[in-house]
Amino acid sequence: MEQTTAGKYPFQIKIEEGPSISATRIVGNIEGKRLVVTAGVHGDEYVGIQAVREIIEELKPEKLAGQVIFVPVVNREGFYEGTYLVPEDGENLNRCFPGNQKKSLTWRMAYALEQTLYPNADFLLDLHGGGSYESMEPLAFFPVDAGETIASFTRSAVQKLSLSYMVQSYAKDGLYSWAAQCGIPAILVERGGKGTWNREEVAACKENIYQIMNFLGLYPYSKQEKIPVEIQEAHYETAGTCGYWYCNKTPGASFTKEEIVGYLMNDEGQIQQEIRAPFDGVVLYHTNALGVKAGMPLVAYGKIRHGCATDK
Numbered sequence: 001m002e003q004t005t006a007g008k009y010p011f012q013i014k015i016e017e018g019p020s021i022s023a024t025r026i027v028g029n030i031e032g033k034r035l036v037v038t039a040g041v042h043g044d045e046y047v048g049i050q051a052v053r054e055i056i057e058e059l060k061p062e063k064l065a066g067q068v069i070f071v072p073v074v075n076r077e078g079f080y081e082g083t084y085l086v087p088e089d090g091e092n093l094n095r096c097f098p099g100n101q102k103k104s105l106t107w108r109m110a111y112a113l114e115q116t117l118y119p120n121a122d123f124l125l126d127l128h129g130g131g132s133y134e135s136m137e138p139l140a141f142f143p144v145d146a147g148e149t150i151a152s153f154t155r156s157a158v159q160k161l162s163l164s165y166m167v168q169s170y171a172k173d174g175l176y177s178w179a180a181q182c183g184i185p186a187i188l189v190e191r192g193g194k195g196t197w198n199r200e201e202v203a204a205c206k207e208n209i210y211q212i213m214n215f216l217g218l219y220p221y222s223k224q225e226k227i228p229v230e231i232q233e234a235h236y237e238t239a240g241t242c243g244y245w246y247c248n249k250t251p252g253a254s255f256t257k258e259e260i261v262g263y264l265m266n267d268e269g270q271i272q273q274e275i276r277a278p279f280d281g282v283v284l285y286h287t288n289a290l291g292v293k294a295g296m297p298l299v300a301y302g303k304i305r306h307g308c309a310t311d312k
């Protein structure tokens, strides 16, 4: 039975033949929506993890209308090992949705998360950051391939976030993107990267959580100092071969059509791969690693959608 009295209630998400995931349900004084906030799906993305830990302490149930389920560290083993993968089977949890109880641990984690977090959720916010080798601008992804209702509701939600970019997403196999496919409005916010965290980014991440709570009528929070720019046609370039990666642009930098955003070189100094801009756009994030192997992400960029701020 779920608690209905205002308060903070820790609980465990049980995994078939695996370690449980710790979560906390915070129930408010009056009825309202149910928000789910997850962090640490990737264990080396620290800003969201620390933000959720702090907000569980700070939040006053008597000021809350509705309830929030917080999961501070979904991938606990990866967190302790400092990796985005689940160490036991080497899988990326955000590529394992929908889950499967008959497969390896990461797939069973995905299954348990769906079973526990999706039912009755009015909104899901999944917190990430750049990977250990990535630099990025703070951004939010919202699903544009899960029906018009989800697209317009989540677009309105991310417009309320103080961050640089809101990016149209067509993903389907992650915690938030599969939730959207199941009819739950869900978004992913990314802050920080390079395997680090700091107080400013944690504070900014907490502000984003409060902005979503305010959008859903759960908690009053009216500040918004930055309005995100909408990005469409996001491209995620990966290395076609191993080599030396040289990025010509920093996150947030703009480029024009036909400009070389970055290139991959071999030992002999020959260019193996050139990332030539297919349109005028901006860089969202890129890999800092000098050495990359085939399949590794190199750079993500997209096109600014003009006149988006007033769209419904």
Ligand SMILES: [Zn+2]
Binding pocket: 041, 042, 045, 128, 129
């Ligand atoms: Zn991530």
